[in-house]
Amino acid sequence: MSKPLQEPSFLILTALAAAPLHGYAVLQDVERVSGGRVRLRPGTLYTALDRLTAEGLIEVDREELVDGRHRRYYRLTGVGADVLAAEVERLRRIATAAARNLKLGGLAR
């Protein structure tokens, strides 16, 4: 069984699951998906991007120059998609179990 993903890694993979994104777009999407709870800083983002690249979960899609600024787009690899899907399934099972227990305990709202 693979190790559970850390939350920033999970959110970054989630952001890249829909389409390739550049660094700033990843930051915005992570904030949006987490409901504003997680706000990654650029240093943290690039540390995570490097680690995910080294693990083969993401890769560079393309590079662009926009308004004189360098942009590099990242995309999910096949392995990354599998890891994300496995993590989604793991979290879904936990959430289902939690909901069931709440229901059993008569605490569900």
Add this chain to the structure above:
Amino acid sequence: MTASTSPLERRYRRWLAWYPPSYRAERGDEIVAVLMEVAGDRTGDRLTPAEALDLVRGGLVTRFRARRSSASVAAWGEAVSVLACLAAVLLASRTAGYLATTWHYVRAPDWNSWAPWGTFAEMAFDSWPLSTPWLVAVPLLCLRRWRLASVAAVAAVLVDLAGVSVLGSGDPDWLRNVVGPWMLFSVLTALVLAQPRRAARGTELVGPRVLAAVFAVAVLIQGLQVARMQIRFETRVAAAGLALLGLLGARRWLVGTPPGRRVLVVLTTVAVPLAPLFLTRIVAGRSYIPLSEHPRGLMVAITLVALIALSAAVRRWELRRARPVADPTPSAG
């Protein structure tokens, strides 16, 4: 960076100095672009404490990661895998010698000569089960059955621990001088080969057929020693000659590749303090000298100094050969 670079951007670039130069060259512009987009229309030309802390942390993590995943560290990992496979062969051939000695003793119990590796025949008779799983581990490596080989390597250590607890209590001298050093060697080898990934990489780098051939030759030499009843000068010369031939055969890999150079460093390091000891044995005509008579502290010191000095020399040589990376540290700001 253009002439219209803002003071804030210049400050960001200065803080990026926490990252390794090669990383800044590749990713600096990209990170600065994101930093500037995050800053947006913020007034002021200073970083917030949180931004500064984030860049320092990111830079340090990247430096640490670059060092840890450097080619040199990876090469050392591969070298350790190769050495563990060769060590397993040595341990297995030694075990074969024990078994042959025991067999000889069972056939002729009055035989009381020094057996190979400085063990009385009676002791070999008593302790024949020790290390026997190594005899299984090496063929499994040659057959590319990595997981089973890992299990056998761990089993070898467990059998030794169980055997020593049963056999060693009555003879602390035997435990200290004969079993102890080999046991340590066995444990270190098993620690590496217990990881199937390392067992696989080591065997693939040596080549399963080459490993099988080395094993066959090592067992043959053990058999020769037992047949001659004791370790003789000519069997040692034959073993040394064959080892030298093996090194010459693998010289391209040993000198031409990073893991090969590290294997060579370790083998040389081990040979530096051991060679005079073996020469002393041959000259003195003694097949066995107790460990307590060895200058152990001096041997350890020589080994460590040789290992550090040779490793540093190889690393310097490799860095000189590699193309230097330009330092893109910004001049402005």
